[in-house]
Amino acid sequence: MDDRQHRLLGSSPLFLQVVHAARMVAPTDATVLVTGERGVGKELLAREIHLHSRRRNRPFRVVGCAGVSPEQFARELDEADATGTLFLDEVGELAPVHQAGLMHLLDALDGKARLIASSSLDLYRMMQEGGFREDLYFRLNVVPLELPPLRQRSDDIVNLLKQFSQQLARSYGRRPPRYSVTSRNILKAYPWPGNVRELKNFCQRMAILMTGRMVQPEDLPPEIRRAAAPKPEHSPFTLPPEGIDLAVLEGEMIRQALGMTGGNRSKAARLLGISRDTLLYRMQKHAIRA
Template sequence: MNSVAEKMYGSSPVFSRAVHAARMVAGTDATVLITGEPGSGKASMAREIHAASRRSQGVFRVIACAGIEEHQFGTELMATTSGATLYLDEVADLSLEAQAKLLHFLESVEARHSGFPMVRVLASTGRDLHALQLAGQFREDLYYRLHVVPLPLPPLRERADDIVLLLKQFTADLARHHGRKAPRYSVTARHLVKQYRWPGNVRELRNFCERMVILMPGAIVQPADMPLEMRRDNSTAARPGLFSLPEGGVDLFALEGDIIRQAICMSGGNRSKAARLLGLTRDTLLYRIQKHAIEL
């Protein structure tokens, strides 16, 4: 079962719990409902579960449920062979008519082979399936057939400890794939990467790494080289309002260093702009950068 998470990098507690649950269920034929935001790795987790299962040598069949027509969906179901693992991607997007076809299919494969399902079902959704069921938009009987072992995947913003690990791993993997020399990231660039909220989750981070590998092979990536939305997100997070001294006080030296790093990130690494943001001369800023041993 250790092959689960072979390509699902991460060691943060919230992610480790999901990996542990995947390892536990992989050796069974139980139906799994994988939930999570777009880009959080639902399809990758489904493939890892299949790879660690006793059906690993069989077919892994994917049906993309978003926008599929009822007759096409029925044809796809009937083409699923015995012994396969069927992965239903974004199952919440099925129409009520398609849901009825899926329910009939699940009932038929279970009835024809009691004890060992002919088809192992994995499903995923980025929507609240229970809320849809209560609203009458998803069949209750189908909901309970799919909701056997729920497996929620956390968004990347809740996996702060994994972000730099993923950044390095994706960069190395993609550099090998494209035959390029891997770029490196300055301290301020890594800080910006960690502060960004990653609305596209792991998929967005991987795309960013691929862009840097292609456009900046072997170079040192600075904040100015990074997408504008990442710099904007960081500047918004960095300046939420006036500072309030906490009851326990602060480490003023550390606070000054942090504010200087934020100014450098907001200015895209431009020292003159950073100095203006802080109301300092350029020479004074350079002195304080040296005092805090800030790497640029």
């Protein structure tokens, strides 16, 4: 395994704070629970902990917890190296029967393999609602580390874009694409719901389709352009299907403005966004006296 392909990338303070905590806990054998949205790099953080631990030369085994049978799950745990690191990926996806089995197997592994678990689900809330075993939650949640979503690391987006583009283009034997200032700003404004994984997939697409070219806004995927486009301001008024009598509405707005200002015509005009002379003309038009 090439460790360079499994490096955590980022320099935002929020991200570096989590990485620092991970390296602090790495030399110990404490159980770690890594949480965060899908695609933020939970497995990469687990590998970072493993690489800075005394078990770095032992196996790092990933056991997926989503959609596995009890037999398959038990077999995966049985095959885990007792001297390495066991990473339980998406432990919140475990069915109750799996959770009971996991507790039993963790008792057998106690003091042997280093345990790291991850979840994109809120395990504490699941525990409160009866969807996750309380004893298992407290067994896993010894040192909690939460990775922030990419939208909270906007300063990292351009750097990740550059690093992924160069890395992927090199793997294809091609020149990396470049990005215009406008394109970079659009990419920074996009919320990246799939987080770092989505950004890397985007970079792969651009490395293939835009080799050595300057990426302009029109070259970006439609969903990114749409999400980053300024939203139109919505009117506070909605025209009813049956329509309105505009003259009646205008007269009513003038009466309300005069009532709110105690009959002060200058203040009422400011509330309505019109000049005092225009207000006087429309008051006369609607036979309004103040």
